[in-house]
Amino acid sequence: MGKSDIHKKIFAVLAFSSLVFLIGITIVLFKEGLPIFRIVKPLNFLFGKYWYPTYDPPDFGILPLILGSLWVTAGALLVCVPLGIGSALYLNELAGPKQRAFLKPAIEILASIPSIVFGFFGMVVVAPFLQKLLNIPVGLTAFTGSLILGVMATPTVCSIAEDALSFVPKSFREASFAVGANRWQTLVKVTLPAAGSGISTAVILGMSRAVGETMTVLMVCGGAAVIPKSFFEPVRPMTATIAAEMGEAVTGSPHFQALFAIGMILFLVTLVFNIAAEIISRRFRLKLGLGR
Amino acid sequence: MESELKIRLETVNFFYGKQQALKDISFEVYKNKVTAVIGPSGCGKSTLIRLFNRMNELIPNTRLEGKIRLDRQNIYEPQVDVVELRRRVGMVFQKPNPFPKSIFENVSYGLAVNGIKDRDYLAEKVERSLKDAALWKEVSGRLYKSALALSGGQQQRLCIARALAVEPEVILFDEPCSALDPTATLKIEELIQRLKEKYTIIIVTHNMQQAARISDQTAFLMLGELIEYDLTNKIFTSPSKKITEDYITGRFG
Ligand SMILES: Nc1ncnc2c1ncn2[C@@H]1O[C@H](COP(=O)(O)OP(=O)(O)O)[C@@H](O)[C@H]1O
Ligand SMILES: [Mg+2]
Numbered sequence: 287m288g289k290s291d292i293h294k295k296i297f298a299v300l301a302f303s304s305l306v307f308l309i310g311i312t313i314v315l316f317k318e319g320l321p322i323f324r325i326v327k328p329l330n331f332l333f334g335k336y337w338y339p340t341y342d343p344p345d346f347g348i349l350p351l352i353l354g355s356l357w358v359t360a361g362a363l364l365v366c367v368p369l370g371i372g373s374a375l376y377l378n379e380l381a382g383p384k385q386r387a388f389l390k391p392a393i394e395i396l397a398s399i400p401s402i403v404f405g406f407f408g409m410v411v412v413a414p415f416l417q418k419l420l421n422i423p424v425g426l427t428a429f430t431g432s433l434i435l436g437v438m439a440t441p442t443v444c445s446i447a448e449d450a451l452s453f454v455p456k457s458f459r460e461a462s463f464a465v466g467a468n469r470w471q472t473l474v475k476v477t478l479p480a481a482g483s484g485i486s487t488a489v490i491l492g493m494s495r496a497v498g499e500t501m502t503v504l505m506v507c508g509g510a511a512v513i514p515k516s517f518f519e520p521v522r523p524m525t526a527t528i529a530a531e532m533g534e535a536v537t538g539s540p541h542f543q544a545l546f547a548i549g550m551i552l553f554l555v556t557l558v559f560n561i562a563a564e565i566i567s568r569r570f571r572l573k574l575g576l577g578r
Numbered sequence: 579m580e581s582e583l584k585i586r587l588e589t590v591n592f593f594y595g596k597q598q599a600l601k602d603i604s605f606e607v608y609k610n611k612v613t614a615v616i617g618p619s620g621c622g623k624s625t626l627i628r629l630f631n632r633m634n635e636l637i638p639n640t641r642l643e644g645k646i647r648l649d650r651q652n653i654y655e656p657q658v659d660v661v662e663l664r665r666r667v668g669m670v671f672q673k674p675n676p677f678p679k680s681i682f683e684n685v686s687y688g689l690a691v692n693g694i695k696d697r698d699y700l701a702e703k704v705e706r707s708l709k710d711a712a713l714w715k716e717v718s719g720r721l722y723k724s725a726l727a728l729s730g731g732q733q734q735r736l737c738i739a740r741a742l743a744v745e746p747e748v749i750l751f752d753e754p755c756s757a758l759d760p761t762a763t764l765k766i767e768e769l770i771q772r773l774k775e776k777y778t779i780i781i782v783t784h785n786m787q788q789a790a791r792i793s794d795q796t797a798f799l800m801l802g803e804l805i806e807y808d809l810t811n812k813i814f815t816s817p818s819k820k821i822t823e824d825y826i827t828g829r830f831g
Contacts, residue, residue: 382638457675461737464631464669465688465744466661475691480678 315553319546322346331547337511337522339531339541346544348551350513354521355497357514358431358507362496365436367489370443374488377444378451379473397441405505408434413506422518426508429517434506435496443492450484450570451477483570487563494559498552500525524548581608584748584778585630590644592625592634598802599625603644605797605807607748612770612779614793614810616786618825622802623782624672627750630780631667632660648748665692668741669750673757674733676725676740681708681717684725684736688744703743711739712769731762738769749773751781755788767792786826790814798822 322331326346334347373393377386412434413425454477462472478485508520509530522530528545535541585607592600599622607613615623628634629646632653645652653663665688676684683690685704694700704721708714713735717728725736734754741749751770755763770779770792783789789796789810796813798806806813806822817823 455675457671457673458677460633460636460671461675461677461740462687462691463636464633464664464671465691465740466664467687467691468661471691475687476677 312553315546315550319543319548319550322540322543322547325540325543331544332551335513337527339535339544344540346540348524348527348544348548350511351522351524351527351548352551353513354428354507354511355523355525357428357517357521358435358503358523359493359496361428361432361517362435362439363489363493365433366439366443366492366496369436369440370488370492371447371485373440373444374447374451374485375473377448379469379477393441393444396437397445401438401499401501402505404434404438405502408502408506420518424508424520426506426520427518428507428514428521431503431507431521431523432517434502435499438499438502439492439495442495443488446488446491447481447485450481450488453484453571454480481570483566487567487570490559490563490566494556494563497559498525498556500529504529524552528552581611583607584609584649585780586645586647586650587629588645588647590629590642590646592622592629592643593641594625594637595639600629601802603804605804607778607780608795609778610774610776611794612774612781612792613795613797614789615780615782615797615799616784616789616825617799617805619784621799623784623799624752626799627669627752627780627782630748630750631664631669633669635660661692665744666746667748667750668744668746670734670737670741670752670754672753674730674737676728676733676736678724678726680722681725681728681736682721685739685743687740692744704739707739707743708736710742710773711735712765713739729762731758731765734758734762734766735769738766738773742773746777748778748780751779753782753784755783755785763788786814786828798825800825 326334331346331348332352333349334345335349336345336347337350338345373389377389381389408430409426413427413430415425416422416427416430416433417425458476458480459472462476467475503523504526507523507526509522509526510520511522511527514521528548531541532545535545583606587604587606590600590603591598603626615626617623625634629642630648630653634640634642642654646654648663648667651658677687679687682701682704685707686700689700689703705714705718708717713732716732717736725733728736734757738749738754755766758766767788770781773779774794781789781793793810796808796810797804798813798817800821806817806819808818813822814826817826
């Protein structure tokens, strides 16, 4: 066996180790989570309205948690999609080199701020401010969570959308201008459609980021495990539930298994998002003739 | 035959930032003629023809001095509508650049952005333009299929059809065959020969034989300066400058 063969093998092992981790995590999640379905039926688990895991008898309905995640994610999308795509368009279409040199690092720094800092900022500054401004009983609500999560997901959306826009060949734009289209028409009829699937990828990955975020939602969403009636009530998203309750759940108990089952669902949801994003972006590259 | 004046450059200078790309260029382009622009790469050919439809304006920090007249009107005057100008002066680029849309949408694009919605009219124009671009027979059965499935030569003819659809008066070609094989090149050359009956054509090429084959007038450019401008015949048989002769006989460049 030659030297380069050994090198090849070492790198192959390294590369495949992440696959091993992925499989390992999946197995543990399912092994610990699935037994809950001996106690509650899957449908009752998913659509049960009450989450009282420590009562006697306990209730393991995660609909309030799912809705919590859904509301907060949807709210976050309302923030990060316009902000992220808007800044990507600005960076790509309008900004001069000076503005870019300044804005791009700023957005990257925003992405690198630890989520606990966002959570802290949300608790100490945003929540009290919103509480006063909107005159609501508590400031830690789905709305507050959406706002903060939306800002957190903006860099993800922006940088992926910007990549997608910059992949659109300059020659498309030139061709459009050359037949008398203006900037706006070129953007709407050529650039955006050409970058369209790349931009959807950005939105999906932003969504995936928002669904999976834990620390921030734990800190700013209020934590009430009830079905929210409005945006201005506290909610408890799935991630926050796991983080808050894992410490107190007895290993191997039904509560413990239920938390793992929630983890399982989160895992599946983000997996689906990421696969969808991958498929769409692959199509995008093919469409623009960029290869794989 | 008397040649009618179509475009006239009057001491044109052009700058990318501080770098001067074109120096004191003056010449005239005649209606229904093919005017070739030749010269070594980097001499300013693309820069020059992109002045005729004000494409260079898309590049920041550029500056133009002098006048460029299209039918006597200086196209750089503030009251000139760029959209209108670009409809009158179409362009075909070096690399075929159809949009990732259907063949039909590609050809009708220029009409669509000019606000034309009438389906029948669009269909008629698309057919006419594709016929004029000698592409109709090959694509009539798949107008709604992606333009990107066409071969390079077909894509370039599609780009020509797209330019024709808005009924321009002048068509600019920037090395339209540099990415094509000899057969596809020949087709484009024949097409250009036919198009000059209806249009005024300016073509950049670094292929000397191509210039000799298809053009009536030839401008020879070097380092941003117009070295010689004359009838193509004259340039290729008895150029008045030594440097032109050196270039066309392939002694450099
Ligand atoms: N966008 C640009 N910015 C700055 N300089 C440019 C730009 N485009 C072309 N140039 C310069 O202008 C000169 C002429 O280029 P060009 O017109 O593309 O030449 P040609 O088409 O004859 O090869 C070259 O020196 C080139 O470096
Ligand atoms: Mg060029």
